[in-house]
Amino acid sequence: MTRIVLLENIHPSASEVFRVAGESEIITHSSALSRDALLEAVSDATILGIRSRTHVDLAVLQAAKSLRAIGCFCIGTNQVDVDEALLRGIPVFNAPFSNTRSVAELVLGEAILLLRRIPEKNARVHQGFWDKTAEGAFEARGKTLGIIGYGNIGSQVGTLAEAAGMRVVFHDVEAKLPLGNARPAGSLKKLLNQSDVVTLHVPGGSSTKNIIDAKALSVMKPGSILINASRGTVVDIDALHEALKADHLSGAALDVFPAEPKGRDEPLDSPLRGMQNVILTPHIGGSTQESQENIGREVAEKLVQFARAGATKGSVNFPEISYRPPAGSARILHTHKNVPGALGSLSNVMASHGLNIVSQHLQTMGQIGYVISDVEGEVGAAVMDDLKAQPFTVRCDRV
Ligand SMILES: NC(=O)C1=CN([C@@H]2O[C@H](COP(=O)(O)OP(=O)(O)OC[C@H]3O[C@@H](n4cnc5c(N)ncnc54)[C@H](O)[C@@H]3O)[C@@H](O)[C@H]2O)C=CC1
Numbered sequence: 001m002t003r004i005v006l007l008e009n010i011h012p013s014a015s016e017v018f019r020v021a022g023e024s025e026i027i028t029h030s031s032a033l034s035r036d037a038l039l040e041a042v043s044d045a046t047i048l049g050i051r052s053r054t055h056v057d058l059a060v061l062q063a064a065k066s067l068r069a070i071g072c073f074c075i076g077t078n079q080v081d082v083d084e085a086l087l088r089g090i091p092v093f094n095a096p097f098s099n100t101r102s103v104a105e106l107v108l109g110e111a112i113l114l115l116r117r118i119p120e121k122n123a124r125v126h127q128g129f130w131d132k133t134a135e136g137a138f139e140a141r142g143k144t145l146g147i148i149g150y151g152n153i154g155s156q157v158g159t160l161a162e163a164a165g166m167r168v169v170f171h172d173v174e175a176k177l178p179l180g181n182a183r184p185a186g187s188l189k190k191l192l193n194q195s196d197v198v199t200l201h202v203p204g205g206s207s208t209k210n211i212i213d214a215k216a217l218s219v220m221k222p223g224s225i226l227i228n229a230s231r232g233t234v235v236d237i238d239a240l241h242e243a244l245k246a247d248h249l250s251g252a253a254l255d256v257f258p259a260e261p262k263g264r265d266e267p268l269d270s271p272l273r274g275m276q277n278v279i280l281t282p283h284i285g286g287s288t289q290e291s292q293e294n295i296g297r298e299v300a301e302k303l304v305q306f307a308r309a310g311a312t313k314g315s316v317n318f319p320e321i322s323y324r325p326p327a328g329s330a331r332i333l334h335t336h337k338n339v340p341g342a343l344g345s346l347s348n349v350m351a352s353h354g355l356n357i358v359s360q361h362l363q364t365m366g367q368i369g370y371v372i373s374d375v376e377g378e379v380g381a382a383v384m385d386d387l388k389a390q391p392f393t394v395r396c397d398r399v
């Protein structure tokens with residue numbers, strides 16, 4: 001019996017996919033859960049769906065005794081301990097492109113608004129002042145946009161910015177194919193000291209923590225603008241606050257924060273609140289009708305293909321095996337420690353129970369191997385128990 005638990009207001013398109021696939025036990029929550037409620041909710045879940053707010057760490061994985069797969073209904077997967085999930089035979093899926101464009105459009109819009117000082121001007125008119133002036137207002141055309149993290153979102157931002165006449169440079173830890181006239185800056189420092197607008201599109205995690213700290217900010221051009229719609233941990237907020245107060249930067253836009261409010265009634269705790277040259281948004285970079293509906297469908301379809309057929313293609317942490325139609329009368333999914341002879345031992349156990357292997361696919365990733373076996377014959381409790389009892393077995397399911 002599959003029990004699907006979906007948190008954080010995942011779009012109804014996901015539940016629809018599960019229902020069409022014949023799943024009826026779908027529990028939805030409109031927000032993230034408190035720690036205790038989360039531990040309770042995962043205790044009998046077979047599939048867990050989350051977005052960026054829910055942290056699935058070792059304790060959550062330990063509490064989730066029946067969990068078979070996790071769906072991140074977003075791009076980032078830094079909120080899940082994906083390595084620990086792998087060791088427990090739990091694949092993690094995400095939607096790597098579905099909200100890319102939504103973030104890219106927001107970032108270009110914010111760059112243009114900040115170059116024209118619109119947040120301050122908007123506030124002044126609302127307050128009853130008519131400060132008609134060109135002072136400090138610039139066109140985007142001809143300005144340099146520096147993109148840190150030239151992946152799916154970063155490169156889309158670059159394409160949109162070039163269409164607005166901007167010159168685009170980027171910095172990435174990997175070699176990347178430049179789109180249009182974009183060029184690698186050569187180093188983070190070279191990017192920072194030539195860009196009028198700097199935008200961050202790196203993943204979260206320890207390797208990107210505080211990339212933008214006081215030193216990096218000091219290298220940025222006087223009067224330049226910083227935009228962060230990646231993860232809150234990437235920017236040292238106190239250092240940014242100082243740089244803005246000192247007028248070293250002319251503005252900033254932040255969609256993500258080191259500590260984000262748990263729900264709609266909790267205020268953001270940030271020294272940047274109240275600064276009129278700073279756009280603050282509640283982590284909505286990827287929140288558009290189009291993206292959420294697509295994400296719901298995309299991730300749910302991946303989870304259904306895994307639950308039904310063991311397909312792991314597109315998983316961010318697991319040996320990948322594409323969907324294949326079942327070739328025998330039953331399919332056995334086996335995750336094991338990647339040790340010599342595991343496949344042979346598995347096959348012998350199946351043969352000893354009279355099962356004929358019709359098709360078998362093995363993929364390994366680091367310490368873990370994953371085998372899909374299609375067999376002819378009766379897959380009873382005895383063979384499943386024997387397979388589970390093998391010393392190298394991590395988990396074994398029949399689908
Ligand atoms: N604000 C929001 O609502 C959203 C935020 N995001 C965030 O944006 C991030 C980026 O998304 P994508 O572009 O789809 O990911 P991606 O994986 O396509 O691109 C990330 C790029 O960053 C590069 N990178 C990694 N560490 C780096 C470092 N230290 N310095 C420079 N480059 C580095 C990688 O090589 C890669 O090219 C996601 O991981 C997620 O955290 C994604 C979607 C929505």
Ligand SMILES: O=C(O)C(=O)COP(=O)(O)O
Pocket residue numbers: 051052053073074075076077099283284286287
């Ligand atoms: O896709 C991502 O990585 C995001 O940050 C979007 O997160 P969300 O689904 O809005 O909680």
